[in-house]
Amino acid sequence: MLSHIVLRRGLLSTRLIAARWPTSSSAMATVSSDDYSEKKKEMNRPLSPWIQYKWQMTNTLSITHRITGMGLAVLVYGGGIGSLFTSQTNFPQILQWFSANTPPSLLLTLKVLIGTSLAYHTFNGLRHLGWDYGFGFDLKQLYTTGYAVIGLTLLTAIAIVLANQ
Template sequence: MNVTRVGLGSVLRRATVAPRIQSNQLIFRRAAFKRTIKTQTFLPEAAGDILNAQRLKRPSSPHFTIYQPQLTWYASIAHRMTGTALSVLLYGFALAYLAAPGTFSSKKIVEQVKKLPTSVKMGAKVLLAAPFTFHSFNGIRHLLWDMKLFMNVKGCYQTGYAVLGASAVSTAALVMM
């Protein structure tokens, strides 16, 4: 175990009292803090374990207890969730079609959908249209940001509400088709 004295005493002393060293040296020496800390030497192999233990204690970002939830925060989470859901749906259907093309043919899917009640069809349309429209319009919003447009707080909120409104209107239009 090594004992090291850490502090800014000598550096601060030289920087602040250099012109009048003689008169203020004793006062400043007593006022400048120094503390003794104990350091411990570890093997290089233990560095990874220490780093992983420190990472587990870090808060997530943004820290939920500090930041107030905002429209942009919710829109970002929803954009990621809708993108993931749409991707899983697309790849799942594509893999199912590759695995059993006879079972997942368009003709058989249309026949199965015709047998469903109207309320189930409408619900399925909403579940497909809402993420699709939101993700599409929010993607356009991100493209506008990439072009350095609406990059202030007012613009972020205006485009956020525009995305929500356009998503609602286009979801309703797609469901009624």
């Protein structure tokens, strides 16, 4: 018997599996990639999961959450490292210079991009915290909270635009 760790609903649990996995090296040697391919063909299933799954809102929100997190991290760390090279100026002076030398349309675009990225990452992060506590795993709840995150992010974008007029 092999012990296998499974991450399910955000909680770590241990499940014993015996029948699925061979326990001896001789049994493992009998399984070949040709057998795997033939079995998939008989079952009329694709060999790759990327072919099998269709694009959905749930994986789009997951990928976007990662992208916004990386973008915000680069922005924060880049700002911190950049401040090391500007010894005579402080942050409000840098913002004032940037605001004076940037076209208003580009400035508004940057504010909306940064603000909505922060809002989206925060709202979706709260959704993920709910998952860590075991809430919101039903399909209906997944889509409801996903649409709520998208709606709150759009409201944030509208608020940023209206606040800058």
